Amino acid sequence: MNxxxxxxxxxxxxxxxxxxxxxxxxxxxxxxxITRETSFNEDLELESIExxxxxxxxxxEFGARVDFAGWLANQxxxxxxxxxxxxxxxxxxxxxxxxxxx
Amino acid sequence: MxxxxxxxxxxxxxxxxxxxxxxxxxRRGHEVAWAGHADICGPRLPPGSTLFSLGDASRxxxxxxxxxxxxxxxxxxxxxxxxxxxxxxLARATRPRITEIIATYAPDVLVVDQQAxxxxxxxxxxxxxxxxxxxxxxxxxxxxxxxxxVKSWVDAQLAELEREAGLTRAAAPGxxxxxxxxxxxxxxxxxxxxxxxxxxxxxxxxxxxxxxPDATPFPFEQLAPAQRRVLISLGTxxxxxxxxxxxxxxxxxxxxxxxxxxxxxxxxxxxxxxxxIVRARVxxxxxxxxxxxxxxxAGHNTTVEALAHGLPLVVAPIRDDQPVIAEQVVRxxxxxxxxxxxxxxxxxxxxxxxxxxxxxxxxxxxxxxASFEAAGGATTAAKHLEGLAA
Numbered sequence: 001m002n003x004x005x006x007x008x009x010x011x012x013x014x015x016x017x018x019x020x021x022x023x024x025x026x027x028x029x030x031x032x033x034i035t036r037e038t039s040f041n042e043d044l045e046l047e048s049i050e051x052x053x054x055x056x057x058x059x060x061e062f063g064a065r066v067d068f069a070g071w072l073a074n075q076x077x078x079x080x081x082x083x084x085x086x087x088x089x090x091x092x093x094x095x096x097x098x099x100x101x102x
Numbered sequence: 103m104x105x106x107x108x109x110x111x112x113x114x115x116x117x118x119x120x121x122x123x124x125x126x127x128x129r130r131g132h133e134v135a136w137a138g139h140a141d142i143c144g145p146r147l148p149p150g151s152t153l154f155s156l157g158d159a160s161r162x163x164x165x166x167x168x169x170x171x172x173x174x175x176x177x178x179x180x181x182x183x184x185x186x187x188x189x190x191x192l193a194r195a196t197r198p199r200i201t202e203i204i205a206t207y208a209p210d211v212l213v214v215d216q217q218a219x220x221x222x223x224x225x226x227x228x229x230x231x232x233x234x235x236x237x238x239x240x241x242x243x244x245x246x247x248x249x250x251x252v253k254s255w256v257d258a259q260l261a262e263l264e265r266e267a268g269l270t271r272a273a274a275p276g277x278x279x280x281x282x283x284x285x286x287x288x289x290x291x292x293x294x295x296x297x298x299x300x301x302x303x304x305x306x307x308x309x310x311x312x313x314x315p316d317a318t319p320f321p322f323e324q325l326a327p328a329q330r331r332v333l334i335s336l337g338t339x340x341x342x343x344x345x346x347x348x349x350x351x352x353x354x355x356x357x358x359x360x361x362x363x364x365x366x367x368x369x370x371x372x373x374x375x376x377x378x379i380v381r382a383r384v385x386x387x388x389x390x391x392x393x394x395x396x397x398x399x400a401g402h403n404t405t406v407e408a409l410a411h412g413l414p415l416v417v418a419p420i421r422d423d424q425p426v427i428a429e430q431v432v433r434x435x436x437x438x439x440x441x442x443x444x445x446x447x448x449x450x451x452x453x454x455x456x457x458x459x460x461x462x463x464x465x466x467x468x469x470x471x472a473s474f475e476a477a478g479g480a481t482t483a484a485k486h487l488e489g490l491a492a
Binding site for chain 2: 024025032040041042044045046047048049050051052055069072073074075076077078080081
């Protein structure tokens with residue numbers, strides 16, 4: 001059984017939330033609920049350098065199949081400001097399922 | 103003898119580094135003047151300085167609303183806000199007057215703060231040699247490298263200003279705000295990393311803080327001789343954004359084995375604990391030699407001033423360049439970063455205990471101080487500016 005089959009959407013959300021907590025690296029973050037609706041800007045106050053750190057962690061977690069850095073590079077400023085966790089989960093889920101079919 | 107004109111935005115933190123450099127240029131026989139907003143620069147420049155007024159910042163229709171809204175924006179939205187609501191309107195409002203001042207004063211060299219975009223545009227149109235002062239090193243370290251579309255957005259703002267000024271595009275993309283001949287950055291490789299990553303005309307001189315006169319009164323006799331003393335400051339721009347920060351400081355530090363000297367607007371800390379001194383303003387450079395650690399927002403000036411005194415830091419960045427500077431502090435191992443927006447008393451106290459009790463933080467801060475001293479500060483900056491006049 002490969003990893004993509006194990007990783008349902010809920011499992012991806014849990015992993016993204018865990019990595020986000022690591023990036024933010026604060027004690028409060030271990031308790032804060034991170035859902036699909038959580039905003040990177042408004043709720044998490046993620047800075048540009050923290051996006052870079054998150055991209056590295058996602059790469060380590062999911063491997064080359066998930067090119068979050070490449071995806072991020074194509075986002076406009078307004079899109080990044082409005083970005084919610086659910087969009088990143090969907091992107092990862094798409095990457096995993098397409099590499100699964102390949 | 104040459105004549106130097108400093109162009110500054112209406113932000114106190116960007117005025118301060120020019121003062122020591124101007125003083126050094128004067129000492130070397132040159133003539134200096136400033137173009138800046140009278141209400142910001144007038145009270146802060148040394149007596150006898152020449153100031154060409156860009157009007158009062160407080161009377162600019164965009165300035166006060168911008169400062170007020172800046173208290174609420176966060177993350178990357180603060181970048182969008184900074185450009186759309188402050189830097190671009192400021193450039194439009196000041197460029198014509200700066201052009202007039204250049205014609206009147208006829209300087210040999212212009213020295214333009216990186217955020218005074220009207221000055222950069224006027225300098226380029228004038229054809230005179232000009233230098234950029236990167237008051238914060240985040241202006242040259244490319245924190246947006248991973249977000250190329252965000253960089254393009256910033257560049258589009260600059261391109262529009264260039265078009266309005268009738269200038270052709272700067273040779274390098276994203277470099278419209280930087281002199282192609284000389285950029286002075288008030289930091290060193292101890293914070294920004296290896297200098298080989300930068301072009302040769304980027305000069306890292308360390309902080310420019312010597313000789314800044316400051317007559318702000320302070321009750322030095324109230325400093326507790328047997329205690330470790332901690333300065334807590336959110337700098338000159340951010341104190342209104344403080345929210346619960348001061349309350350968190352009180353909960354975290356009241357009754358602890360230290361004395362807290364807090365810079366806070368009047369009334370923000372009613373009935374301070376016995377181990378607190380609360381003042382609306384402090385003579386920061388005179389006070390730092392009496393301190394053992396600094397808690398701040400990772401504003402560039404406060405951070406480098408603390409490190410110039412070899413003091414370890416707890417940094418709680420709020421916005422703009424502060425997350426970048428905070429990251430530099432963490433990488434240089436001279437401080438601990440906490441999250442401003444969600445800070446708890448326990449986290450702040452733990453961070454402070456670490457930087458005070460673990461000697462590695464003060465040792466790392468001492469290494470940064472040594473790199474600052476070797477870089478030469480205002481004197482080195484003045485030499486580079488003289489080179490442009492030659």
